Amino acid sequence: MPNEASSPAPSRCPLCGAANRCAMELERETGLPQGPCWCTQAAFGADLLACVPPEAKDRACICQNCARGAAAA
Incomplete structure (x- = not known):
């Protein structure tokens, strides 16, 4: 069994530890449909x-924020 403390949330x-607002993860957690995730756009x-x-x-x-920051760089 993997160690929960070392498993990423x-x-x-x-990269930064902030909430990623992943629609698929929110749907899994809540059971409520979220629609397409922001990441599809x-x-x-490769660098990011x-x-x-x-x-x-x-x-x-x-x-x-990390995706936008990398795109702006």
């Missing part, structure tokens, strides 16, 4: 994705 950005470049820690890859979504 699916509702938190793996966002661009996640490379910053995600290995233990969070495919487990936690990057937040809008």
